[in-house]
Amino acid sequence: MFIFAFMQLRLRARIALLAFMMSPLLLFTTTLHADQNADASWSPDERTLLRSLTLRSLAPLAPDPSNRYSNDSSAARLGQRLFFDTRLSSNGKVSCATCHVPERDFQDGKPLGLGVGTGGRRTMPVAGTAHSPWYFWDGRADSQWGQALGPLENPVEHGGDRVQYAHVIATAYRAEYERVFGRVPELRDLPQHAGPVPDTTRAHAWARLAPERQDEISRMYANIGKAIAAYERKIELAPSRFDRFVEAELAGRPHSPENALSDDERAGLQLFIGKANCVTCHNGAMFTDNHFHNTGVPRAVNGVPDDSGRAAGVRRVISSEFNCLGKYSDAKPDQCDELRFAATDGPELVRAFKTPSLRNVAARAPYMHAGQIASLREVLAHYDRALAAPAGKSELKPLHLSERELHQLEAFLHTLTSPFATPSELLAAPDANRNTLQTAER
Amino acid sequence: MFAFELPSIRAAAHRALITLASLVLLTGCMHTASAPSNLDYSRTRTSEQGLYRAAIIPEGDSIPQGKLQKWTLHLASANGAPVSAASVAIDGGMPQHGHGLPTRPRVTRELGNGDYLVEGMKFNMGGWWVVKFHVASQAGSDSLVFNLSL
Numbered sequence: 001m002f003i004f005a006f007m008q009l010r011l012r013a014r015i016a017l018l019a020f021m022m023s024p025l026l027l028f029t030t031t032l033h034a035d036q037n038a039d040a041s042w043s044p045d046e047r048t049l050l051r052s053l054t055l056r057s058l059a060p061l062a063p064d065p066s067n068r069y070s071n072d073s074s075a076a077r078l079g080q081r082l083f084f085d086t087r088l089s090s091n092g093k094v095s096c097a098t099c100h101v102p103e104r105d106f107q108d109g110k111p112l113g114l115g116v117g118t119g120g121r122r123t124m125p126v127a128g129t130a131h132s133p134w135y136f137w138d139g140r141a142d143s144q145w146g147q148a149l150g151p152l153e154n155p156v157e158h159g160g161d162r163v164q165y166a167h168v169i170a171t172a173y174r175a176e177y178e179r180v181f182g183r184v185p186e187l188r189d190l191p192q193h194a195g196p197v198p199d200t201t202r203a204h205a206w207a208r209l210a211p212e213r214q215d216e217i218s219r220m221y222a223n224i225g226k227a228i229a230a231y232e233r234k235i236e237l238a239p240s241r242f243d244r245f246v247e248a249e250l251a252g253r254p255h256s257p258e259n260a261l262s263d264d265e266r267a268g269l270q271l272f273i274g275k276a277n278c279v280t281c282h283n284g285a286m287f288t289d290n291h292f293h294n295t296g297v298p299r300a301v302n303g304v305p306d307d308s309g310r311a312a313g314v315r316r317v318i319s320s321e322f323n324c325l326g327k328y329s330d331a332k333p334d335q336c337d338e339l340r341f342a343a344t345d346g347p348e349l350v351r352a353f354k355t356p357s358l359r360n361v362a363a364r365a366p367y368m369h370a371g372q373i374a375s376l377r378e379v380l381a382h383y384d385r386a387l388a389a390p391a392g393k394s395e396l397k398p399l400h401l402s403e404r405e406l407h408q409l410e411a412f413l414h415t416l417t418s419p420f421a422t423p424s425e426l427l428a429a430p431d432a433n434r435n436t437l438q439t440a441e442r
Numbered sequence: 443m444f445a446f447e448l449p450s451i452r453a454a455a456h457r458a459l460i461t462l463a464s465l466v467l468l469t470g471c472m473h474t475a476s477a478p479s480n481l482d483y484s485r486t487r488t489s490e491q492g493l494y495r496a497a498i499i500p501e502g503d504s505i506p507q508g509k510l511q512k513w514t515l516h517l518a519s520a521n522g523a524p525v526s527a528a529s530v531a532i533d534g535g536m537p538q539h540g541h542g543l544p545t546r547p548r549v550t551r552e553l554g555n556g557d558y559l560v561e562g563m564k565f566n567m568g569g570w571w572v573v574k575f576h577v578a579s580q581a582g583s584d585s586l587v588f589n590l591s592l
Contacts, residue, residue, distance in 0.1 A: 049568075052507075279568070280539075280567050280568065280569065281566075281567060283507065283508065283566075283567065283568065284507075284508055289508060289544075289566035289567055290508065290566065291544045291566040291567075337510045337561065337562060338510060340561075340562065341510065341545040341546055341547060341548070341561065341562025341564070342545065342546065343542070343543070343544060343545055343546050344546065346542065348541050348542060393540075395539060395540070395541060
């Protein structure tokens with residue numbers, strides 16, 4: 001009994017001693033926890049960074065100096081009709097909206113775009129792209145209108161040619177076109193098909209046209225792009241839960257379900273702007289630095305030819321007849337500085353692809369420039385591992401993130417999902433299209 | 443007895459915390475590679491061989507991220523006299539990322555009084571950047587290196 005009492009006493013004494021010894025640590029832990037809550041108190045640098053990532057920090061969309069019709073509402077109305085018009089294709093079945101599906105954030109959810117054939121790249125979304133200096137994964141266009149013209153003459157996308165499209169304008173859109181761009185030139189002496197396309201018959205027909213006829217047609221073709229761009233630049237995103245979170249957080253307002261982040265999402269945000277280095281390239285309100293990086297993305301499968309990315313893309317934009325400095329651009333040369341000062345050579349361009357926006361990324365599998373990676377989680381694992389590039393040199397370094405951290409990053413990326421801030425009538429084929437097509441069917 | 447033990451426990455806890463903090467910092471360094479602490483970010487520099495003094499004057503005085511910008515480069519000889527008719531080549535990049543500048547900036551005009559207009563400057567990422575001016579004039583060839591923190 002004495003021994004038992006002694007043991008009890010020792011135990012109590014031990015507990016008391018332990019509790020006393022732990023108290024400074026407990027105190028410290030409490031302080032740390034309080035700091036984390038106050039951090040809610042982000043550092044001044046972090047606050048600046050967070051603000052820079054919100055849609056609110058996006059500068060108002062300036063007119064595109066290379067497209068004098070960029071803010072012309074008649075041009076936008078025509079552009080919307082053209083965007084949804086399948087007559088702008090070789091088989092009458094493909095429109096811009098075939099791959100840029102409005103209900104899917106203007107993309108198609110497929111690894112490679114499917115037009116009249118299979119493309120070599122993943123379809124990119126449209127919303128907010130008017131803020132970008134470069135278009136396509138390799139930046140081979142430097143304006144939204146220049147971009148729109150690429151797929152129209154690509155043999156596996158729309159598969160048509162510019163003389164064909166000029167005829168479509170003359171027969172189906174003459175009044176709308178002439179209201180914006182002036183007289184449609186005489187086309188009756190032209191063949192149905194001709195253009196500088198890979199198809200030799202149409203290319204020869206194009207080569208036989210006098211330079212001034214070619215110029216008239218190319219100008220009409222550029223105007224088609226400018227009308228489509230005037231429409232596309234109206235497609236903008238509404239704030240996401242992340243945007244609302246930052247706004248409330250920086251204003252010191254309490255969080256409601258509409259603007260709160262879960263603990264995991266918040267930890268993911270901290271990783272995103274910190275240890276995981278995502279914000280290095282995914283910066284600014286659109287989560288892109290609008291530049292090109294080799295991140296060691298594996299080669300595409302399914303017979304897609306080797307892709308050197310920006311290395312080829314920059315050569316194409318420099319030589320494009322539809323670039324900012326070209327004769328169909330409305331810009332003065334000093335308004336084309338992105339093109340004038342573009343990096344045109346160097347090993348960094350090899351297999352460098354444009355940093356995509358991360359807005360709505362969680363709703364946009366599969367990922368990378370040819371849809372090589374099926375899920376967001378695998379994309380994060382790719383950046384974590386940082387394997388060597390199949391060509392050129394990857395800019396990545398291994399991150400050594402834990403499974404939990406990868407999960408938190410993924411959770412954060414889901415907070416960037418948002419609907420459009422665009423009137424619903426702009427998100428579908430206009431009624432005029434349906435009437436026209438029905439008339440054509442009759 | 444507790445009165446004697448407590449400081450040592452605190453000291454031990456302190457040591458553990460310092461170790462923990464250092465580990466966190468070290469790991470952080472491995473990932474984010476913060477810039478060396480002794481960098482000179484001043485906008486006026488002497489060239490490597492001492493032939494030139496130069497100043498960079500960004501348009502609007504700030505260096506925004508992700509926007510094309512124009513700078514004025516002021517070139518003077520070691521004794522402060524403005525340098526005219528210099529040829530200037532520009533490069534640079536992010537030493538910790540192993541890549542160069544995202545654009546090809548160049549001197550587009552000599553403005554007089556040792557001033558040169560530099561166009562096409564752009565910094566697309568946050569962090570430590572280096573911009574180098576390789577200057578050749580009657581005074582000789584030399585390089586100037588500016589550090590920037592974005």
